[in-house]
Amino acid sequence: MFFITEALSWATGVPEPTLRLLTTLMLAYPVANFYNKLYIRPLLNNQPIKTTESDRNSFILLSGLALAFYYNGRAIYHSLVTVAVSYAICYLGDHFQDRRLATAGVWVFNTAYLLLGYYFTSSDDYDISWTMTQCILCLRLMGFSFDFQDGADAEALAASEAPKTGNPLPLSFANDTPLKELPEFAQVLAYTFFPSAFLVGPQFSFSLYKRWLKAPYGGKPVSEWEETQKAQLMYMYRCVGLAILYLAVQQVIGSQYPTSYLLTDDYAALPLFKRLFIFWMAGRFTFNKYIGVWMLTEGASTLFGISYDGEDKDGQARFDGLANALPNVYELTTTIDNVIASFNINTNLWAKYYVFKRLRFLGNKNISQFATLGFLAIWHGFHIMYFVTFALEFLYIQCELVLRRRIVPSVKPLTSRNDIYKAVWKVVAWLTCTSTTSYAVVGFDLLKVGKAWTAYKNVYFIGHLAIVIILGVNALLGKPSRPLKKKIM
Template identity: 55%
Template sequence: MINPVTGILSSATGLPEPTLRLLLTVILAYLAAYLYNKKFSGPDAIKYTVANRTHYLLGLGLGLNVFFNMLSIYHSLVTVAVSYAICFGVGEQMGDRKLATAGVWIFNAAYLMLGYYFMQTDEYDITWTMTQCILCLRMMGFGFDYYDGRKLVTVAGPPTKTELKTVPEDKLNKAAIRETSNKKSPAALPLSFSADTPILQLPSLVEMLAYALFPSAFLVGPQFSFSLFKKWINHNEEDLLLTDDQKEERERAQTLYVWRSVLLAIIYLGAQQTIGATYSTSYLLTDEYSNLPFWQRFLIFPIAGKFAYVKYIGIWLLTEGATASFGISYEGSNEEGHALFGGLANALPGTFETATSIDHVISAFNINTNLWSKYYVFKRLKFLGNKQASQFGTLAFLAIWHGFHAMYFITFLLEFLYVQCELVLRKRLVPIVQSYTKKNDIYFKIWKLAAWIACQLCITYAIVGFELLSLEKSYIAYKNVYFLGHVAILVILGGNILLPKPMSLKKKSQ
């Protein structure tokens, strides 16, 4: 169903209606943040209750969701309602949180898969399944947090005023720590999924809806825990104790961060609409491209792959600014006392553009989804007894989460294999080149440049198939560069099996 507002704008500008609807929804999230802050910030903030803030936020989230999904919003509402009913009926009434969590996972996975089955085509379609895939992970994470809240431990210190108001007396000074936090200090864990994610008591349906439909996060993320939402909506007591100077400094830092996100988004999305439109992945299928000399095809191929990433980074940066506008991404102050608002960043452009390994890319691209996968899938596959098996299982889950297209699975398989290739090359090459790079800074820079080129070639090669979706289209594109990225995997992993082990590995095995 076409939104009448974006339909008119599409006719006037010639831009695709779904793309306009996506961009306008994200931009309207800035207006939602402005309205929220205007009402609940400042000297009058203390007179409003948590319920007031929650209801207002839910209204904003519902409004934006209706603007994007129109009548298809019922998919989101049904998903949240059924997930809540499972937790309430099975977890609260029957007292079986484990079974409730399993129910939430099965229901959300089945709903999303059915949505893909009925809606999926051979092109990228902006439909209600876009918001549904974000909501699916949010509800699955909520289910696991609800499960983790079953075990309570006594903690030191008096309860806060907020806890005295919201936590039952028999649970005061009690806490639950996520089992996959690896006993790291809270400061070492990400803001989105800190160690306090377990849910001690089931929230109200209104709270769950407000969390699920958060105005700046329901469309393309970021993912974050219900506990972070709860802390933010309750307003930490320390926020009420800030001096006027501290408040002014925080507002200044917040404004700068929002503008930084917006300007970077404009640069990325602008580049996508100019260079990326000329060298898109679909261009790799044309006769014009296939008739070019090989060296030109070889150069253009990674450019097309690169701009497949650019559009994602652009929209995430735009969303990041809206999220920072709400203030939920605030992660404290640095050593100089400057407030930081990058706690829910979903892309780190500087790290991504200079990445010299796939690990760097993973840490800088789709950050919060990767963190979600780490804590709710990878670490919970520990029973497999093998890190590579857990990694493979996590990538398989992410492939299924994206949809049924075969190239999703092949792309994530390529990612897995490229990581294995990196491990092989590090073991074999690093001991050799270190004797040169440690002595000469020029050699070190050349080594880093080579690593950067190799990393960029790998990630841009793999994502082409992800973008083209179908096996037939991907085959044409990869055939035009003689499947070099696939051949490289065979050469590296095959060579590692056939060649003698490096001396360092021989010593370890003795």
């Protein structure tokens, strides 16, 4: 099956696995367009949809399997076996009235299968193989099992059926995720192989898929079909444009700053300031390549219409419900919290919904957060640098909290009175934020401890030392004193 991409690779010089990944993502666009032509566009002419929910599910299932076979070839059997066994575990759990045990079984089985896959396929570099789709599938089935478990919980069901209040819930994991009954196997299979989401995400609940399958745009109100579809196309073009921009910049500029260069003698011989700049660039572009791929898959999800999130207060259709990256926020953010909120969004939402919130029994948010990051680390694989990177993320968040308590109260009076000071402070905060995240992700990209050690040694472990200094000084100073409030006479 790979002979097609191997021929293109020979002609273009692009590595075959990378080319196979990108072409699989792009093939989701004609699939989505054909789906719209069959099932959605008749609505523009006020024609009823004559197909059944089963017909639409079959289309998604067959097209998703076709794309998965194009990407994985015969290795697609790993995904098929995983879905079948997970479904069987849920079926048995329902039959013996123990959904909690079924959920545990799904988690253990999927974790073991994924880790064994990593063990037998891993190398010293990133591997674009069947384990890439498997890691996405792993989370999807784990989340599905929890939704199935929640369906037997009276309190969870009552909460899901209660009217929404307060801040709107994310489209991917809204309040209707609990499943009262085990869905049909064909629907679960189609859900896991959704053409625009099985390869690199985004993660979303089975309930969202079911709503979308049942009615166009998830049954959310549509004022004008024609205007809505125009907004859909415009948002899709935006996603594609940003994807092309990010991937092009990555190829033209990012390729000049690979993390492997940080290991060379030439790099070590450079002046410190130049080393720090190149280190920052290498880390920054490590992030950027993910954004390009996520924007490409978001565009296809938009064309399917599954990312439709209703209308804003001005009546404009929104299609950002499954955004996995927010480039405008990510590029300008000055806090690590906002980096997390704008990068790999739906995976972070998944971890928050299915891991972090279910660790409440630990009674400590920091412990729950650390455990969640540990789960995400092992989900990525066995490489120690995954764990080191997520540990650095946790520590940088703690440092950020310390700096907010210690510095912001003194700086705020200045920035509130002077726009120049405010601009300078934002630049400093942006540079600090991007430097810490870029510093941490270099180790993530290099994978091996020895390689990461060499890279960090070449910049004197400056990012590690910053953590020790900030947290150490904070411990020595004790709790910051609160300014005395002036009494009004």
